Amino acid sequence: MANDLYNTLGIEKNANEQEIKRAYRRLAREYHPDVNKSAGADEKFKEVQSAYDVLSDPKKRARYDQFGVTDDQAGFGGGGGFEGFSSAGGFEDAFGDIFESFFGGSRGGGRGASQAGEDLRYELSITLEDASKGLKKTIELFYLDLKDGSTRSCAQCNGVGYVEVVQRTILGSVSQRTACPACHGTGGIERQKKKKTLDIQIPAGVETGMKLRVTGEGNIGIGGGPRGDLYVVITVKDHDVFKRNGNDLYLDVPVPLSMAVLGATLRVPTLDGKTDLKVPSGTQPGTRFRLKGKGIKNIKGFGSGDLYVVINVDIPTNLSREEKDCFQKISKIRNDEERLSSVLESLA
Numbered sequence: 001m002a003n004d005l006y007n008t009l010g011i012e013k014n015a016n017e018q019e020i021k022r023a024y025r026r027l028a029r030e031y032h033p034d035v036n037k038s039a040g041a042d043e044k045f046k047e048v049q050s051a052y053d054v055l056s057d058p059k060k061r062a063r064y065d066q067f068g069v070t071d072d073q074a075g076f077g078g079g080g081g082f083e084g085f086s087s088a089g090g091f092e093d094a095f096g097d098i099f100e101s102f103f104g105g106s107r108g109g110g111r112g113a114s115q116a117g118e119d120l121r122y123e124l125s126i127t128l129e130d131a132s133k134g135l136k137k138t139i140e141l142f143y144l145d146l147k148d149g150s151t152r153s154c155a156q157c158n159g160v161g162y163v164e165v166v167q168r169t170i171l172g173s174v175s176q177r178t179a180c181p182a183c184h185g186t187g188g189i190e191r192q193k194k195k196k197t198l199d200i201q202i203p204a205g206v207e208t209g210m211k212l213r214v215t216g217e218g219n220i221g222i223g224g225g226p227r228g229d230l231y232v233v234i235t236v237k238d239h240d241v242f243k244r245n246g247n248d249l250y251l252d253v254p255v256p257l258s259m260a261v262l263g264a265t266l267r268v269p270t271l272d273g274k275t276d277l278k279v280p281s282g283t284q285p286g287t288r289f290r291l292k293g294k295g296i297k298n299i300k301g302f303g304s305g306d307l308y309v310v311i312n313v314d315i316p317t318n319l320s321r322e323e324k325d326c327f328q329k330i331s332k333i334r335n336d337e338e339r340l341s342s343v344l345e346s347l348a
C-alpha cells in the first residue's frame, strides 16, 4: 500500500509525533506561499497541510494506515458525502468531480499508477575525527532520471500514468483507476541510469547507523509522482585509540607502577591535540579522570561529551636482580607480609 501522506512529509511510516511535527514545520516554511513564489509551491503547501492534518491526529492516522485513504477520501466525514450526487442529472459529471476531489487529483490515493521515485541509499564510512568535527563530502552516485531527449507527457493520460473509468453498478457508480494503456502507467516517462556528484554536509556528532536524508535526490518518479530521496547511511569506523560511548570517549592508559604510586603528569592524546593530565600519587587501577568537553559534539548542538582517561597500572614482570632487590626492600619496609595476613584474616 502506498503511503503518500508519509511521502508528502518525507517521513518514515513509523515516524513519531515529534518527527511528524518537525517535518511539517520544515516543509511549511519551505513552501509557504508568502515565501516560496515558484510554480507549484502553493499546491505543495496545501498537500503538506492536509497530510499533517491526518497524520497529526492519532485516530485519523490509524484509519489512514488501515485503509490507505484519508477520511475525506473515504467519505467518513469532514469534506463531502455522497448526498446530492445520487440524484439524476449531470450524474457522470458530478462523479467525475467528486472522485477527483476524493483522490486528490494527480497525487493519487494509493491506487493510481502515480509512483514516487525510489529512495536511494548511499553507505558512507567516516573516521571518528570526522564524526567529531563534521565534514563536507562530495559523493558520486547512480540514479534514475528522465531519459535524455524524452518528454514527460503521455498524450492519453497527460503524464499522470492512469486513467479513470466510471462504472455503473447496482449500488451506484464506482470509479476505478487503471494504469494508462498507452504508457503502461509510466506517464510517458522513460528513465535512464545517470551518474551525479553531490556535496553533502555531515554534521558533527553523527553515529553509526544514522541516516541523513537528502530530499529529492533519489530516482525520478513515474506517472507524475515525486522524486525519491537519498539516504546517506553513516558508519563511523572504530578508532585505534579512543572508544566511543554516545558522545563520550574513553582512553585506556597503562601507567607504570612507580608513576601510579608516586604521581605523574601524563601528556594524553585527545581528538584535537594533546593535553596534560595530572595523576596524583596513589592512583588506583581503573581510576577514571574526566576531561570535560573533550568528547564528541552533540549532534543537536548542545555542548560536547567528555573524554575519560582510564588508568591501568602496568605491573612489571621479568624483573632484573636490582629491581627485585628494590621491591623486596619496599616490601620489608612496608611490612607487607603481615599486612596481607591481617587482611586475609579479616576476610575469613
Ligand SMILES: [Zn+2]
Residues within 6 Å of the ligand: 154, 155, 156, 157, 158, 159, 160, 161, 162, 180, 181, 182, 183, 184, 185, 186, 187, 188
Ligand atoms: Zn499514459
